[in-house]
Amino acid sequence: MRLLHLADLHVGKRVCDFPMLEDQRHALSQVLDLLSGGTVDALLVAGDLYDKSQPSSEAVALVDWFLSGVAATGVPAVVIPGNHDSAERVAYAGSLLAREGVHMAPAFDGHIEPVVLEDEFGPVCIWPIPYLHPATIRHFLPDAKTDGYTDAFRSLVESLPLDEGARNVAVVHQFVTAAGCTVERSDSEVSVGGLDNVDASVFDPFDYVALGHIHRPQRVGRDSVRYAGSLLKYSLSEADYDKSMPLVTLGRKGDEPTIELLPVQPLHDLRRIRGPIDKLLSPAVVGAQDASDYLHVVLTDENVEVNAMARLRDAYQNVMSITYDNARTRAAGVRTDVVDAPAEASPLELFSRFYEEQNGMPLSEAQQKIVREELKGIEAM
Structure with a gap:
């Protein structure tokens, strides 16, 4: 059977x-x-x-x-x-x-x-x-x-x-x-x-x-x-x-x-791509695999790219996340292979992780205070 x-x-x-x-x-x-x-x-x-x-x-x-x-x-x-x-x-x-x-x-x-x-x-x-x-x-x-x-x-x-x-x-x-x-x-x-x-x-x-x-x-x-x-x-x-x-x-x-x-053949594969944003947006790289796949992108640019998500989604419609791996993130101990935050994380913790992944540095105490006040204002805490 x-x-x-x-x-x-x-x-x-x-x-x-x-x-x-x-x-x-x-x-x-x-x-x-x-x-x-x-x-x-x-x-x-x-x-x-x-x-x-x-x-x-x-x-x-x-x-x-x-x-x-x-x-x-x-x-x-x-x-x-x-x-x-x-x-x-x-x-x-x-x-x-x-x-x-x-x-x-x-x-x-x-x-x-x-x-x-x-x-x-x-x-x-x-x-x-x-x-x-x-x-x-x-x-x-x-x-x-x-x-x-x-x-x-x-x-x-x-x-x-x-x-x-x-x-x-x-x-x-x-x-x-x-x-x-x-x-x-x-x-x-x-x-x-x-x-x-x-x-x-x-x-x-x-x-x-x-x-x-x-x-x-x-x-x-x-x-x-x-x-x-x-x-x-x-x-x-x-x-x-x-x-x-x-x-x-x-x-x-x-x-x-x-x-x-x-x-099982997926409709869209889920994969990770890595490199400087200009290289990832080059026709050779975009055309190498299915550009409609679900992507987790690791950018190695030393500086934070303005409108990185918008630029990437012009070429790859299903970009799920962006993280950075550069000198600043490595010095800060930021991991680039973690996307899913624990379910028990607070809104402040989630925002802090997002900010650090995007900017390569943690929120300052003054910034944390501002975010905390804003979250209280929308009754998120």
């Missing part, structure tokens, strides 16, 4: 305030083409269908278009909610969708029922395990050991009526690690992990574990425990990593699954 594993679609996401809906439609069209081509027997979506628990109407419309397209191919699908999703929203009309072969995980009530598919080697039981906290598991399994994430999920897995003679697949959206070793995360995921990690050994009873939550594709402990990664590059730290979709082939029970990584 051939399983196409997706995760972290984040439909409706904006990157540096750029809407990604058309890029997401382009990527999801490739998924539908694969399903229509007869090379896939089932689709697994391991959480974060949406980017927000209350998505925009445009995001809902795109997910509706995608799931309708999946149903039209006749390929069964299993979809679970992630931490960005509303479990109740994902589960809405689940019974109706299931009749069309699209199985949306219900909101967790202490029981998980598998979606059972068949091939020439017998049944494949796909277990949709939604994003959960130990407290939620403890509520429904009060007598089980649920002191931490690993204990809670081990108790949950032990409560499942697994058929050991069948091939079992788990679809999971959690932070899973192997023997305490961390996984590779993007710069937008630095707050993920720590006390909330689940040890991969919890999922030893499963023949394949389709993970979501981390945006870089990677194995965790063994090849058959795997993060698919996001379909698109959603942060600067992912610029050097191509996106893919694991196509997992399950053979007989006990055989190791084979995994092929199918490339």
Whole structure:
């Protein structure tokens, strides 16, 4: 049985305030083409269908278009909610969708029922395990050991009526690690992990574990425990990593699954360019790659360029950010590879970082006072 594993679609996401809906439609069209081509027997979506628990109407419309397209191919699908999703929203009309072969995980009530598919080697039981906290598991399994994430999920897995003679697949959206070793995360995921990690050994009873939550594709402990990664590059730290979709082939029970990584072709790539502004605007450089890509620009000019963003966007319409790397920024210790500020940063901190990146020097105390007063005036603090 051939399983196409997706995760972290984040439909409706904006990157540096750029809407990604058309890029997401382009990527999801490739998924539908694969399903229509007869090379896939089932689709697994391991959480974060949406980017927000209350998505925009445009995001809902795109997910509706995608799931309708999946149903039209006749390929069964299993979809679970992630931490960005509303479990109740994902589960809405689940019974109706299931009749069309699209199985949306219900909101967790202490029981998980598998979606059972068949091939020439017998049944494949796909277990949709939604994003959960130990407290939620403890509520429904009060007598089980649920002191931490690993204990809670081990108790949950032990409560499942697994058929050991069948091939079992788990679809999971959690932070899973192997023997305490961390996984590779993007710069937008630095707050993920720590006390909330689940040890991969919890999922030893499963023949394949389709993970979501981390945006870089990677194995965790063994090849058959795997993060698919996001379909698109959603942060600067992912610029050097191509996106893919694991196509997992399950053979007989006990055989190791084979995994092929199918490339995803983005509508616009996300990449970094670097150099003096005049060189970057030269026809040779502009024409060397797709000028409509999403760009993070590092300028090496020693002096701050007036109207740098406007000049660059005349040649590259999708410039997302500009930073400087020159003698002043290096002396000030400014990093040029950080774009995403932590979510807890205050408006003053955000403005201070922006000013320092643009000018190569921090705000003076007098300037900070002015900014603080202005922010108070607009009730931003």
